[in-house]
Amino acid sequence: MSEALGRVVATERKPNTPHEFHFWTAIDSPVGIGTIVRVDGAQPIDGQIPHIYGIIVEGFSYTDLQSPMHDVLGHDGLPTSAGFAATERAEIRLYTAAVLRQIPEEPLQPVPMGQVFLAEEEDVQVALRMDSYLKEGAATGIPVGVYRAGGTDAVIYLDADFLLGPEAAHLNITGVSGLATKTSAVEWLLSSLFTHFPEEKGSIAAVCFNVKGPDLCYLDKPGRIEDTDKTLYEKLGVDPKPFESVQYFAPYTAKGLSLNTFRNNEALLDNVVPLTWGLREVLQFAEVLLNKDDVDAKADALIDFITQNVIDKEFSDPLLSKKHRVQSFADLEAWFRDVLQGMEKKDGESWRTHHVATIRKVRNRLSNISTRCAGLVTDSGAVSDLPFGSFADRTVYVVDVANLEEDAQDLIFARIVSKLREHLERRDLGVKHLVVFVDELNKYAPGDGADTYVRKMLLDIAERGRYLGLVLFSAQQFRSQVHRRVVGNSGTALFGRMDPDELSTPGYTVLSPATKTKLATLEKGQLMIRHPHFTQPIFVRFPRPSVMQGREGAERYPQAGEIGLDVAVLRSLRPLDPGITLPWVQDLIALYTEDEIIRARNATLLARPENVKAYFTAQFRKVIPAQPAARPMATTIKSAPENDPYGF
Amino acid sequence: MLVSNSGPDAASRAALRLLVDKLPGLNLIEGGGSSEPPIASDPPVLRSAQIVEGAALRAIKVAGVTRATTSGFGAFLDGTQKVQVIAHSLGLPVVIGTISAAVRVRVNKRLVTWGHQPPRVERAIYLPLRYLTQLSGDAIAAIVAAQWRIIDTSTADRNGEYPSQHPAVLLDRAVRAVDQQREELEDRLAQAWCAIGESPLFIDGGISRTPDVAASTCAVGVIKSHRTLYVEGESLKVVMGLQKGERSSVFRVSPRSRSSVLSWYLRQRSAEGRDALWGLVRVEVAECDRPGERADEISRWVLAETSPLALPDGRWDKMSYGIRDCEEFLRAIS
Numbered sequence: 002m003s004e005a006l007g008r009v010v011a012t013e014r015k016p017n018t019p020h021e022f023h024f025w026t027a028i029d030s031p032v033g034i035g036t037i038v039r040v041d042g043a044q045p046i047d048g049q050i051p052h053i054y055g056i057i058v059e060g061f062s063y064t065d066l067q068s069p070m071h072d073v074l075g076h077d078g079l080p081t082s083a084g085f086a087a088t089e090r091a092e093i094r095l096y097t098a099a100v101l102r103q104i105p106e107e108p109l110q111p112v113p114m115g116q117v118f119l120a121e122e123e124d125v126q127v128a129l130r131m132d133s134y135l136k137e138g139a140a141t142g143i144p145v146g147v148y149r150a151g152g153t154d155a156v157i158y159l160d161a162d163f164l165l166g167p168e169a170a171h172l173n174i175t176g177v178s179g180l181a182t183k184t185s186a187v188e189w190l191l192s193s194l195f196t197h198f199p200e201e202k203g204s205i206a207a208v209c210f211n212v213k214g215p216d217l218c219y220l221d222k223p224g225r226i227e228d229t230d231k232t233l234y235e236k237l238g239v240d241p242k243p244f245e246s247v248q249y250f251a252p253y254t255a256k257g258l259s260l261n262t263f264r265n266n267e268a269l270l271d272n273v274v275p276l277t278w279g280l281r282e283v284l285q286f287a288e289v290l291l292n293k294d295d296v297d298a299k300a301d302a303l304i305d306f307i308t309q310n311v312i313d314k315e316f317s318d319p320l321l322s323k324k325h326r327v328q329s330f331a332d333l334e335a336w337f338r339d340v341l342q343g344m345e346k347k348d349g350e351s352w353r354t355h356h357v358a359t360i361r362k363v364r365n366r367l368s369n370i371s372t373r374c375a376g377l378v379t380d381s382g383a384v385s386d387l388p389f390g391s392f393a394d395r396t397v398y399v400v401d402v403a404n405l406e407e408d409a410q411d412l413i414f415a416r417i418v419s420k421l422r423e424h425l426e427r428r429d430l431g432v433k434h435l436v437v438f439v440d441e442l443n444k445y446a447p448g449d450g451a452d453t454y455v456r457k458m459l460l461d462i463a464e465r466g467r468y469l470g471l472v473l474f475s476a477q478q479f480r481s482q483v484h485r486r487v488v489g490n491s492g493t494a495l496f497g498r499m500d501p502d503e504l505s506t507p508g509y510t511v512l513s514p515a516t517k518t519k520l521a522t523l524e525k526g527q528l529m530i531r532h533p534h535f536t537q538p539i540f541v542r543f544p545r546p547s548v549m550q551g552r553e554g555a556e557r558y559p560q561a562g563e564i565g566l567d568v569a570v571l572r573s574l575r576p577l578d579p580g581i582t583l584p585w586v587q588d589l590i591a592l593y594t595e596d597e598i599i600r601a602r603n604a605t606l607l608a609r610p611e612n613v614k615a616y617f618t619a620q621f622r623k624v625i626p627a628q629p630a631a632r633p634m635a636t637t638i639k640s641a642p643e644n645d646p647y648g649f
Numbered sequence: 650m651l652v653s654n655s656g657p658d659a660a661s662r663a664a665l666r667l668l669v670d671k672l673p674g675l676n677l678i679e680g681g682g683s684s685e686p687p688i689a690s691d692p693p694v695l696r697s698a699q700i701v702e703g704a705a706l707r708a709i710k711v712a713g714v715t716r717a718t719t720s721g722f723g724a725f726l727d728g729t730q731k732v733q734v735i736a737h738s739l740g741l742p743v744v745i746g747t748i749s750a751a752v753r754v755r756v757n758k759r760l761v762t763w764g765h766q767p768p769r770v771e772r773a774i775y776l777p778l779r780y781l782t783q784l785s786g787d788a789i790a791a792i793v794a795a796q797w798r799i800i801d802t803s804t805a806d807r808n809g810e811y812p813s814q815h816p817a818v819l820l821d822r823a824v825r826a827v828d829q830q831r832e833e834l835e836d837r838l839a840q841a842w843c844a845i846g847e848s849p850l851f852i853d854g855g856i857s858r859t860p861d862v863a864a865s866t867c868a869v870g871v872i873k874s875h876r877t878l879y880v881e882g883e884s885l886k887v888v889m890g891l892q893k894g895e896r897s898s899v900f901r902v903s904p905r906s907r908s909s910v911l912s913w914y915l916r917q918r919s920a921e922g923r924d925a926l927w928g929l930v931r932v933e934v935a936e937c938d939r940p941g942e943r944a945d946e947i948s949r950w951v952l953a954e955t956s957p958l959a960l961p962d963g964r965w966d967k968m969s970y971g972i973r974d975c976e977e978f979l980r981a982i983s
Contacts, residue, residue, distance in 0.1 A: 065977065067961040075958035079716075086956040087720040088970050089758040091977065 006030045006151075007096070007117035009040055020100045022055060022112035028094055031151035032057060034515045035529075035540035037120035037128055038098060042113040049105055053112050054120065054128030055098030056537045058513040064090035097513070099537045101128040125155035130534040134160045143197050144237040145190060146528060146541030156237055157541045159493060161198055163533045165205070165434050166467030169492030173442075175480040176497025180525050183476040184216040186495055187438055188546035190474075194436070195395045196239045203433030204394035207474075208387070208421065210414060211401045212441050215263035219554035220397055221247040221272065224547055233544035241547040246396040249273040250387060252377035252405065252413075257599045258569035259561055261376055262401040263551075266558035271576045275606055276400065279382030280330050282416065283370060284308050289415045289454045290373070290408050291366055299359045300366075306355070307363075311336060320344065320352060329382035330371040337364040374409040381596075383603045389420050392431030411455050414445070418458050425469040434470040437462065442477035446484045456484060463490035481506040496520055496529040496538070512538070566595060570602050577605070578613035585614070593621055661745045664774055665735050667795055668743060671788035672781065675743065677736045691876055698879040701911060702899040702941045706884035709896050709941075711915070711948040720953035721946070722869070723848025724754040724763060725971035728835040729979040730827050734820065738783070742820045744775035744802070746827035749983040750834040752842055752850070753975050760974045766841045769834055770983045775823035777803035780814050800826050832858060843867045851954065853972045856910055856933045863908035863935060869947055870910075870933035873967040875926055879912065889925045891916035896948050899940040902933065911936055913944050917955050918966050928966045 007026035011017040022040065026032055034057055042051035066072055076082045103109060104127070118124075125148055126132045134141045135158060142158030149155075163169040172190070176182045191207055198205050211217040226234070226241045234241040249272055251262035259265050264273055283290075287304055296304070307327075310316065316336070317324045320343035325336045340360060344352055351357065371378045387398060400417060402410045418437065424430035439445060439459070446459040462473045463486060475491070477483050481503060488494070499520045503509075509517060516538065520529055526545065529538045549557070564572070567587045574581050590598045601620030610616035669675055700706055728750035736743040751768035753760040762768055774792065778784065778801045792799060802822040805811050812818045835852070836859045842850045843865035856870035857863045879902055880888050888897050896915045903909040910933045918928030932951060937943045954969035962973050 065973075066957075071958050071960040075956050075960075082716045082956075085716050085718075085953075087722070087758070087953050088755060088760060088957065088974070090957050090970070091760070091974055 003118055003121065005116035006032065006119055007038070009112060009114045009117060010095070011111075011114065017112040019103070019109045019111055021097060022053070022100065023095060023097050024117045026094050026096065026117070028092060030094060032096065032119065033150070034058065034060060034519045036150040037101065037125055037148065037153075037539075039118045039120050039124045039128070040112060040115045041118065042115045044113060046105065046108070046110070051110075051113060052104045052127075053115075054101040054103075054124060055112075056101055056128075056539065057096045058099045058537070059097040059515045061095040061097075062092065063095075064092045066090060099513075101536050102130060119151045119153060120155075121153055122155040125153070125157070129157065129539065131158050131160075133534070134158070134162070140199055141202075143190075144193050144239065145530060146543040147233055147236055148539060148541050154236060157530065157539060159530075159532055160534055161194075161202065163492050164194075165198075165202075165436070165472050166470065169533050170467030171463055171473045171491040172475070172493040172495065173480065173483075173488050173491035174474075174476040174495040174497065175499065175503075176476075176478070176495075177500050178478050180498055182497030182523075182525060182528070183440065184551075185526070185546050186497065186528060186543060187474055187476065188217075188220065188548055189543050191397065191436065191438075192244070192547065193237065193239050195244070198434075204431075205434040205436070206392045206394065206396045206398065206432040207436040207438060208398045208400065208417065209438040210440070211399055211403050212410065212439070212444075213403050214551050215403075215555045216551035217399050218249070218262065218264040218401065218551060219269075219549035219558070220244045220399065222549035222554060224545070224549045224553070226545060226547055230544040230547075233542065234547070237544070239544075241544070243548045244397050246393060247272060247399065248388075248396065249399045249401060250276040251401040252276045252374075252409065255375040257376060258566055259564055259572070261404045263403065263555060263560050264401065264558070265561045267561065267572050267575075269558055270572060275385045275573075275603065276377065276387075276413070277379050277383055277385045277603060278377060278416070279379055279384050280328065280333055281312055281382070282384060282386075283374075283378050283412065284312060284367075286412055286416050286419070286454075287367070287370075289411050290370055296363075296366065299356065300363050303355045303359055303363045304367075306353070307333075318343075318353075320347065330368065330378070330380045332382075334364075334368055337368070373406065374412060377405070377409050377413065379603070381600050381603075383600065383607065385603065385607050387417060387420070388431070389424050390429055390431055392435070394432055411453070414439070415454050415458055418462065422462075422466075422469065422471060425471050434472065436472045436474050438474040438476075440476045442475045442483045442487065443479055446475075446487045448482050448484050460484065460486055463487045479503050481508050492533050494531040496523075496531075497527070498523040498525075566590070566598055570598060573602050573606055574613055574617060577609060581614065589618060589621070597621060661733055661735055661747075661772075663795075664745055664772075664792075664797055667792055667797070668736065668774070671791060672738060672743075672784055674783065675736050675738050678734055693876050693878075695878050695881050695885065697881050698900040698902055698912070700898055700900045702913075702944065706880060706887050706898045706900065708887055708891050709898065709945075711894050711896055711952065712945055714894055714949055714952055718949050718953045720950040721849050722755070722851040722950055722954065722971070724752050724842065725760070725851045725853070725969070725975050726750070726752045726835060726839055726842065727853040727972050727975035727979070728831045729976060729983060730831040731983065732824055732827050737816065738781060740816045741777050741780050741814065742775075742816055742823060744820065744823040744827075745772060746775055746800075746823065746830065747772045747983055748827060748831040748834050749979045750831065750838050751975055751979055751982075752838055753971065753978060755971070760971060760978075762978070763842070765845060766838055768979065768982060769838070770979075771798070771830070771834065773798040773800050773827075773830065775800045775802050775826055777801070777812075777814075777819045777822075779803035779811060780819075800830075802826055836862065839868060849950070851951075851969060851971055853975070855907075856935075857902065857904060857907035860908045863910050866935055866937070868935065869950075871951060871969070871972075872931040872933065873964055875929065875931070879931070880914075888914045888929070891929065893917070893919040893928070894952065896932075896944060899944045901936075909936065910934065911940050911943070913948075915948050915951055917952060923966075930967050 007024040009022055009024045015023055036057045038055055040053040141161040143161050144156050145159050146157050147154055148157050174183045174186055209217050221243050223243050249264055251260045254261045311327050315326055321339045327333050327336050344357055371380055402413050446456045462471055480488055501521050504517045527542050529540050531538050571583050571586050601617055604620050605617045731747040733745045734742050735745055749770040752763035754763045774797050780803055802819055812822055839862045843862050846867045849869055850867050852870045855872055856868045862868045893916055897913045899911050899913045902912045912931055912933045914931050916928055920927040957970045959965040959968040959970050959973040962968055
């Protein structure tokens with residue numbers, strides 16, 4: 002057992018309580034804010050010596066000096082002469098610790114006087130109640146980092162039952178931007194989760210929405226790991242290697258030639274899948290894109306009518322000039338045009354109870370979607386989507402929406418989350434547990450502002466997701482400005498370096514001033530953790546993620562610039578068939594329009610056929626090459642009769 | 650030396666319970682204080698001394714004093730005493746005296762307790778046994794058996810005369826006895842230090858009580874109280890007129906029942922606007938060959954010990970921080 006490093010003290014003015022105690026240490030004692038200590042009581046309670054575990058939350062230092070003026074007088078007002086004093090004043094290091102756990106837990110009494118010891122690894126496990134889920138048969142511990150103090154290195158585990166459900170769930174990360182702490186922490190935690198999540202609890206996957214920058218774009222590429230990180234990885238029982246299975250999804254740019262992602266370098270395209278939706282997929286979530294004030298009950302009724310009676314159905318009406326089968330935005334536009342022309346001919350103001358003004362408004366708003374979400378929404382109706390129903394265990398699915406307009410981001414988020422939820426409810430997603438990572442909650446789930454569809458969805462996941470296995474890992478810069486029910490439902494909270502202004506908000510009043518100071522100055526790679534088993538926040542260190550960082554990835558794999566249609570087709574198809582060459586593509590597409598070429602490419606990418614060349618070629622209509630026109634033969638002029646009086 | 654009077658502590662309460670049990674008719678005093686001033690003091694006197702540095706006493710600027718002057722003291726010795734009149738039996742005072750002493754050694758500018766001799770705390774019950782007739786021999790034996798030392802305050806003096814039963818006289822006897830016990834405790838520690846002779850020891854008070862200490866080059870006594878001033882006439886004017894950083898010539902102090910030592914006055918702080926004794930201490934060292942040089946050296950050390958200030962102690966003008974540390978330490982453990 003180690004030597005005692007302090008003694009518990011209590012005075013009438015500063016008494017100990019069941020939740021807090023004070024102790025002093027030697028001046029050079031290796032303790033500080035966040036250090037976990039153990040107190041061994043002197044008197045047994047019910048025959049058992051009490052052990053109290055606490056974490057230092059405040060520290061005081063003072064001397065026997067009664068007034069600062071005495072020091073000034075003592076050195077004739079010259080600070081430089083203070084160094085010549087023969088004796089240093091008697092000085093104290095007095096610490097306040099918050100109780101983590103008392104053993105025995107009953108009767109709960111004020112902390113007794115006793116010696117204070119630095120907590121060793123076993124003590125840390127007991128103090129944080131990790132012993133309950135690290136014991137034989139439980140094994141639901143997920144390493145989140147290493148607690149370090151005074152020579153003690155103790156792995157801190159989160160309880161999988163409280164991180165992914167069903168007991169509690171969700172994780173929220175707060176921290177200032179620019180330090181990459183939030184993204185790094187999630188990348189690390191996913192690695193740990195994939196490594197340590199118990200097999201018997203089923204499969205697990207993650208869907209990450211990359212909402213800004215390239216940070217999540219190189220999860221399958223190895224990053225630079227230093228020796229100190231390797232030591233941490235070893236201690237934490239995780240291999241320092243990138244994710245083995247990652248799939249990227251990104252819509253096309255507005256022109257439709259290349260994918261709208263940081264990861265569109267040709268060398269990285271093998272696991273990047275286009276994300277494109279047609280009318281059917283979008284109309285289910287029209288609410289996301291349509292302005293609530295704009296779309297009233299009447300417009301809503303018409304949209305419902307279209308969804309139920311028009312889309313994907315054979316639709317005919319005496320008013321219309323022909324039968325319609327609407328499968329794309331182009332079809333829908335033709336349908337609207339026909340309806341409105343029919344009404345004009347009849348000089349009618351309403352059709353099937355829908356007023357002409359409502360029809361015009363809905364037409365305008367819906368037609369607009371394909372423009373606003375160009376690259377994601379296709380006129381043609383071609384769909385390329387996440388593999389709902391066949392999600393793979395320990396796979397990360399990254400949806401890159403960083404370069405998209407806000408509307409398109411909202412639409413992607415709403416639809417993907419809804420689909421995930423539907424599949425998890427039906428238990429046919431392909432995995433049992435799914436982590437959804439969303440950054441920038443200040444934008445997507447603000448505490449104030451309009452009640453958006455996205456915010457409603459996030460609230461829904463936060464409140465009900467854990468019953469389905471749908472777990473939200475969220476991040477933001479200002480926790481105080483995120484909807485309270487989202488952060489409040491997060492069983493686990495991580496804090497990186499914090500902004501002092503944020504720390505002054507009411508949500509942080511439970512933290513001591515010293516803890517706040519530590520939070521405001523945390524180094525990169527350090528976190529403060531709150532977890533249902535921990536009665537007080539704990540500081541840990543986590544290793545640098547073993548994946549390529551965004552900045553390095555962007556330098557090594559520069560984003561592709563604007564390219565021609567032929568090169569775009571080549572880049573898209575070559576991952577499917579490396580034998581495809583640029584001249585072959587150029588020869589094939591020379592006779593076709595841009596729309597036709599893009600449609601053919603998208604169909605090929607979606608089908609991923611065995612014979613890519615044949616399939617791609619088959620998508621084009623037959624065009625008979627033009628033949629040079631033959632010169633017509635001149636007919637012989639008949640000679641005039643000999644007796645013709647007008648002949649020459 | 651720290652003197653304090655306060656209510657009974659846990660040890661005193663235990664003694665009180667024992668006495669109540671053994672001494673019928675004992676009247677407990679609320680709060681355990683004393684109705685009389687516990688400190689007996691001699692009247693202020695002027696006394697002549699033999700000058701050993703020059704022909705007449707004069708003021709000498711201590712040479713070589715700068716801010717960077719270092720002190721040669723390696724440790725500090727002080728003692729404390731606490732006198733509690735906890736009860737009386739028909740006016741006869743029952744006193745508990747607590748005495749303590751410690752040497753605090755300076756290590757890397759910080760003071761720690763000397764390892765060779767742990768700090769000492771002793772308690773005793775001071776009773777006028779001659780007049781406490783109801784206290785049987787068995788009762789005294791029982792008190793002693795409970796690890797309490799009994800000191801009789803009613804013994805005959807060197808002239809064979811017994812003190813009267815006047816409560817103030819008996820209390821004065823008790824206080825003097827406690828004082829004497831405390832001095833003996835300090836002397837034992839000082840002797841132990843000087844026997845090892847690690848480094849110069851700063852002693853709060855005189856060094857002449859014990860021959861070993863009085864003759865040791867390791868012991869330096871610094872006296873803050875001036876009930877007896879070893880100067881008369883013009884010499885008194887010189888001493889009262891000492892400026893900050895000045896000392897008097899060295900003189901010899903030869904008390905009748907004590908050892909002879911060299912001594913001088915030293916003004917640690919400017920007395921301007923204060924009383925004449927402000928910042929004035931008297932230093933005692935063992936006899937030596939070059940008293941002037943020794944006085945300069947020791948004076949530099951004593952002046953170096955004026956920082957940091959011993960505030961908030963009321964005697965901070967004369968007290969060194971090391972002695973205050975001793976007293977605070979003893980207050981904590983006794």
